Amino acid sequence: MPFRFEIIIKDRSSKARLGRVVTDHGAFSTPAFMPVGTLGTVKSLTPEELVEIGVEVILANTYHLYLRPGHETIGRLGGLHTFIHWERPILTDSGGYQIFSLGDLRKISEEGVTFQSHLDGSLHSLSPEQVIEIQRILGVDIAMVLDECIPYPSPYDYVKISTSRTTRWAERCLQARREGDPALFAIVQGGMYQALREESARELVGMDFAGYAIGGLSVGEPKALMTDVLGWTIPSLPENAPRYLMGVGAPQDILEAVMLGIDLFDCVLPTRNARNGTLFTSSGKLSIKQAQYAEDKRPLDEACRCYTCQHYSRAYLRHLYHSREILSSRLNTIHNLFYYTTLLTKIREAIQQGHLTDLRKTLFSRQNDPEREDPTITDATTGIM
Amino acid sequence: MPFRFEIIIKDRSSKARLGRVVTDHGAFSTPAFMPVGTLGTVKSLTPEELVEIGVEVILANTYHLYLRPGHETIGRLGGLHTFIHWERPILTDSGGYQIFSLGDLRKISEEGVTFQSHLDGSLHSLSPEQVIEIQRILGVDIAMVLDECIPYPSPYDYVKISTSRTTRWAERCLQARREGDPALFAIVQGGMYQALREESARELVGMDFAGYAIGGLSVGEPKALMTDVLGWTIPSLPENAPRYLMGVGAPQDILEAVMLGIDLFDCVLPTRNARNGTLFTSSGKLSIKQAQYAEDKRPLDEACRCYTCQHYSRAYLRHLYHSREILSSRLNTIHNLFYYTTLLTKIREAIQQGHLTDLRKTLFSRQNDPEREDPTITDATTGIM
Numbered sequence: 001m002p003f004r005f006e007i008i009i010k011d012r013s014s015k016a017r018l019g020r021v022v023t024d025h026g027a028f029s030t031p032a033f034m035p036v037g038t039l040g041t042v043k044s045l046t047p048e049e050l051v052e053i054g055v056e057v058i059l060a061n062t063y064h065l066y067l068r069p070g071h072e073t074i075g076r077l078g079g080l081h082t083f084i085h086w087e088r089p090i091l092t093d094s095g096g097y098q099i100f101s102l103g104d105l106r107k108i109s110e111e112g113v114t115f116q117s118h119l120d121g122s123l124h125s126l127s128p129e130q131v132i133e134i135q136r137i138l139g140v141d142i143a144m145v146l147d148e149c150i151p152y153p154s155p156y157d158y159v160k161i162s163t164s165r166t167t168r169w170a171e172r173c174l175q176a177r178r179e180g181d182p183a184l185f186a187i188v189q190g191g192m193y194q195a196l197r198e199e200s201a202r203e204l205v206g207m208d209f210a211g212y213a214i215g216g217l218s219v220g221e222p223k224a225l226m227t228d229v230l231g232w233t234i235p236s237l238p239e240n241a242p243r244y245l246m247g248v249g250a251p252q253d254i255l256e257a258v259m260l261g262i263d264l265f266d267c268v269l270p271t272r273n274a275r276n277g278t279l280f281t282s283s284g285k286l287s288i289k290q291a292q293y294a295e296d297k298r299p300l301d302e303a304c305r306c307y308t309c310q311h312y313s314r315a316y317l318r319h320l321y322h323s324r325e326i327l328s329s330r331l332n333t334i335h336n337l338f339y340y341t342t343l344l345t346k347i348r349e350a351i352q353q354g355h356l357t358d359l360r361k362t363l364f365s366r367q368n369d370p371e372r373e374d375p376t377i378t379d380a381t382t383g384i385m
Numbered sequence: 386m387p388f389r390f391e392i393i394i395k396d397r398s399s400k401a402r403l404g405r406v407v408t409d410h411g412a413f414s415t416p417a418f419m420p421v422g423t424l425g426t427v428k429s430l431t432p433e434e435l436v437e438i439g440v441e442v443i444l445a446n447t448y449h450l451y452l453r454p455g456h457e458t459i460g461r462l463g464g465l466h467t468f469i470h471w472e473r474p475i476l477t478d479s480g481g482y483q484i485f486s487l488g489d490l491r492k493i494s495e496e497g498v499t500f501q502s503h504l505d506g507s508l509h510s511l512s513p514e515q516v517i518e519i520q521r522i523l524g525v526d527i528a529m530v531l532d533e534c535i536p537y538p539s540p541y542d543y544v545k546i547s548t549s550r551t552t553r554w555a556e557r558c559l560q561a562r563r564e565g566d567p568a569l570f571a572i573v574q575g576g577m578y579q580a581l582r583e584e585s586a587r588e589l590v591g592m593d594f595a596g597y598a599i600g601g602l603s604v605g606e607p608k609a610l611m612t613d614v615l616g617w618t619i620p621s622l623p624e625n626a627p628r629y630l631m632g633v634g635a636p637q638d639i640l641e642a643v644m645l646g647i648d649l650f651d652c653v654l655p656t657r658n659a660r661n662g663t664l665f666t667s668s669g670k671l672s673i674k675q676a677q678y679a680e681d682k683r684p685l686d687e688a689c690r691c692y693t694c695q696h697y698s699r700a701y702l703r704h705l706y707h708s709r710e711i712l713s714s715r716l717n718t719i720h721n722l723f724y725y726t727t728l729l730t731k732i733r734e735a736i737q738q739g740h741l742t743d744l745r746k747t748l749f750s751r752q753n754d755p756e757r758e759d760p761t762i763t764d765a766t767t768g769i770m
Contacts, residue, residue: 039705039708041708077701085696315454315468320424320426322453325428330715
């Protein structure tokens with residue numbers, strides 16, 4: 001069955017849409033959040049646990065899997081789904097973001113990108129055509145074009161050069177596609193410049209991709225700029241294709257972006273925060289390290305129905321965290337991903353019932369830290385890991 | 386319901402017994418292997434996973450829980466079972482082994498032991514009476530007396546002094562017991578000296594404990610010595626009380642000790658080996674690091690029915706191990722503990738059916754490494770961790 005995107009309901013009070021993406025590995029509802037499984041595992045969890053949490057689609061990383069264990073190995077082992085025992089849809093990021101996090105260790109030319117492996121320093125190069133081939137061999141459902149993720153801030157002249165090159169790479173990716181390949185999404189760049197964002201979107205839309213991502217956000221820019229960029233870009237994107245905001249983000253940012261018309265998200269925030277002991281709850285963030293939880297019998301969130309909250313006290317979770325026990329990462333990751341899937345379910349139900357504006361008013365009102373998350377600095381510095 | 390031990394069948398061709406231990410938290414069959422959950426978690430697994438693997442009883446550590454999060458904290462949180470979400474029986478080691486692993490950081494006197502915490506260097510002392518109180522507050526099912534685990538080799542004179550002190554400590558532990566306390570097991574010491582082992586066993590048996598452990602083995606001595614010590618000690622132990630061989634061991638050692646009359650085992654071998662990438666299989670040990678497994682589609686063990694072997698290839702497990710992914714520890718631990726619970730099930734079935742000698746002939750015949758495991762050096766050096 002070929003890739004398909006259906007819009008089920010459009011929200012009246014915002015640009016939000018309730019939709020459905022159909023792939024060879026089943027369908028998922030949008031707006032959707034994709035947990036990050038960089039190396040072919042959403043850190044600490046099994047596929048069965050992801051299903052129980054309600055995860056319908058995950059993200060893996062082309063760059064990382066190319067380096068280890070190698071896409072050809074994965075191909076010979078039956079493709080990425082078989083290799084990692086995950087039967088539902090997979091989207092692979094092309095690796096642009098990771099490669100550009102390498103800084104001095106990479107060189108960009110019209111042909112593509114040359115870089116040193118973060119694992120062993122070995123020299124590699126990837127062209128747009130190779131990125132398509134790798135994702136074909138991985139056998140994923142949605143592939144991303146090779147792009148350059150532009151740092152913030154960057155001067156107009158550089159952003160213009162880079163963005164037009166990313167657009168030419170996108171066209172080469174499209175040319176390299178074969179019958180039966182994963183659905184291919186383009187990535188709109190253009191930095192924080194309205195004209196360049198509009199130009200990037202217009203040119204990519206002219207090429208007819210299966211979906212459109214917005215890249216180069218959540219790279220350290222102020223929150224208001226992200227909203228601006230979405231406002232400049234989304235109107236140029238086609239109504240009937242999914243829109244993917246890459247690397248975002250905090251729960252509040254997701255809700256806002258949904259209201260601007262975004263369908264798809266990924267971010268390391270819930271999983272990385274979990275491993276660092278920071279938990280999302282209906283009353284805001286909770287740092288399980290704190291001494292105040294040493295004898296706290298309550299679950300992380302009284303309102304939460306996840307496995308962790310059904311069986312474990314804050315006191316035990318604090319003990320596991322301080323003892324650096326593996327179970328700490330597991331239980332915290334289950335909770336945070338459950339928080340995210342529940343958030344997305346609430347958003348989809350609110351679109352269905354026409355209550356999205358009400359949801360925005362109530363959802364974060366009980367929270368102790370209403371300010372925006374800024375995961376971007378950690379992300380940028382550790383992007384290659 | 387009070388602690389109870391029933392022997393169901395005695396093997397005709399050896400000293401093995403099939404039995405059943407009944408506790409307030411349910412019963413378990415013997416011979417039994419207790420996975421080690423030092424800090425209140427069998428590293429990387431949930432209680433539900435342990436149940437699925439077939440684990441009926443686990444071991445936790447008094448010394449570690451006393452230091453972190455503290456037995457009084459656990460007591461206020463409803464006891465160890467509630468704290469860690471494990472409803473089946475728990476045995477706590479008294480901490481003797483861990484304290485004596487501290488070397489220069491501890492001092493022994495008639496009163497008890499004074500030591501520095503391996504966590505923060507703070508000074509603590511534990512008497513036999515306090516060890517009983519701690520285990521009472523933890524609310525476990527089986528408590529161990531405070532003992533001194535004597536290093537190997539040690540001179541006769543020292544072993545004599547130490548063993549008689551351990552015996553006096555055992556008597557004080559027994560005196561400190563109150564109605565409703567956990568069942569209390571004594572620990573036979575006596576180093577590698579027949580006279581001292583016999584004396585230790587005789588004196589302890591005279592005091593009427595609920596069970597008898599054999600300590601001070603698996604501390605670096607040659608395999609033959611362990612067999613000797615078991616041969617000297619077991620005949621002095623009562624028939625109708627469970628016998629626990631502490632810190633043992635490798636699959637072959639377990640089978641041999643069962644045939645000499647041992648009912649209970651614990652060892653970090655399956656769990657620690659799992660995290661280090663060494664897996665037990667029906668054809669012997671397998672090191673998942675090896676390059677030969679890079680594209681190996683087979684499960685760890687074709688004959689194994691564990692979750693890991695049902696869903697994952699050696700190639701994926703190697704990838705997870707080399708990528709230092711948390712899922713590596715989980716999947717490997719599931720497999721190794723399943724190997725152990727299956728081994729013990731086979732042993733119990735063989736006793737029931739009178740086939741134990743046959744089992745010994747066939748069980749390890751296909752193995753590529755029939756020599757004995759020696760986990761003791763690692764154990765001794767990292768005992769406090």
